[in-house]
Amino acid sequence: MDTLTIQLEQNKTALRPGDVVAGTVSWKLEEQVRQVELRLLWYTQGKGDEDAGLVETMTFAQPSLSDQRSFRFTLPNGPYSFSGSLISLTWTLELSTRPGDNCERKEITVSPTGREILLQGLTDEDVKLPFGLKVPTGSP
Amino acid sequence: MLRAKDNPFAVDRIRQICYEPAAESWQSLLARLAAMDYRGAIVGPCGSGKTTLCEDLQTRLQKQGLKTQYLFFSMDIHTTWREIQRVLARHFDVMLVDGADHMAWLTWRALKRRVFREKRGLVVTTHQPGLLGTWYECRTSPALLERIVSRLAPDDFIPYARILESYDRCQGNIRQALRELYDLVGCSI
Structure with a gap:
């Protein structure tokens, strides 16, 4: 069975926009593949x-069956990692072989605080209208 | 609050579920399709699994070494004849048309004529029978929804009565019922 591994420098998964995400990728393959590819990407999940x-993509062409390489990406300004009840945005590093279905993922967090931003529903208190107006609550 | 990515009914998790043919093996289904010269329709109401079956079929045909092309039509997505021609110009053995009943009648006629003339396969999904001979009819049941729910979430996560309620309220539309269960789980934590 093929083994793909992503190791981050200092196991740092909490990052800020503009930070450098670096580390090493390694693989042990049973058959020769055309290339091993490391991708930095984000995706949404939800309803x-x-x-x-x-x-960004880093390609390791004509890889040997077992190898270890280092990588380094600079994170863009956004989007930030966030989660609400309807949608989550997740950043990940994805290592895969071509051809083949093997894939290894390492999730990272990208935000100004280094923590995932949690979206909460707004309450009437949160919605402050000017001139002391109140949020309408249903029919009079 | 349950984060969207942790919700067992998130779209990406639902997508991982394959179609489960009722009372017929995939081997038999594929043999039947081959006997129909790879020309047939997947028929069923909204949310009955037509697209899921069509996508699974594509994977299985490709594993058999057949080249496929996929066209998707819906109420919101209208592909122009020029774009269709671009797909038709590619090499393929079987063309899969998801949402064929959303195509303009003349476009459908032209596409069908072109594919048949070149002696290639054509599989469509449609709500009503009639475009091509029916290859498979998608049906749903509360038991099917329960099986999907039990795969997505732990067995005792949602009571059967609640699953049945969703199934009835959504009139057998599994996709809509799963969306409803997404909200139920998301709001209850």
Whole structure:
């Protein structure tokens, strides 16, 4: 069975926009493949349509059956990692072989605080209208 | 709050579930389709698994070494004849048309004529029979919804009565019922 591994420098998964995400990738393959590819991407999950963005790709062409390589990506300014009840946005590093179905993922968090932003529902208290107006609550 | 990515009924998790043919093996289904010269329709109401079956069929045909092309039509997605021609110009053995009943009648006639003239396969999904001979009819049941729910979420996560309620309210539309269960799970934590 093929083994693909992503190891981050200092196991750092909490990152800020503009940070460098670096580490090593290694693999042990049973058969020769054309290339091993490392991708930095984000994707959404939840109730509705999914969206994804491929930010950067690093290709290791004609790889030997067992090898270890280092990588280094600079994170863009956004989007931030966030979660609400309807949608989550997740950043990940994805290592895969071509051809083949093997894939290894390492989730990272990208936000100004280094933590996933949690979206909460707004309460009437949160919605402050000017001039002391109140949020209408149903029929009079 | 349950984060969207942790919700067992998130779309990406539902997509991982394959179609489960009722009372017929895939081997038999594929043999029947081959006997129909790879020309047939997947028929069923909204949310009955037509697209899931069509996508699974594509994977299985490709594993048999057949080249496929996929066209998708819906109420919102209208592909122009020029774009269709671009797909028709590619090499394929079987063309899969998801949502064929959303195509304009003349476009459908032209596509069908072109594919048949070149002696290639054509499989469509449609709500009503009639476009091509029916290859498979998708049906749903509360038991099917329960099986899907038990795969997505732990067995005792949602009581059967609640699953049945969703199934009835959504009139057998499994996709809609799963969306409803997404909200139920998301709001109850």
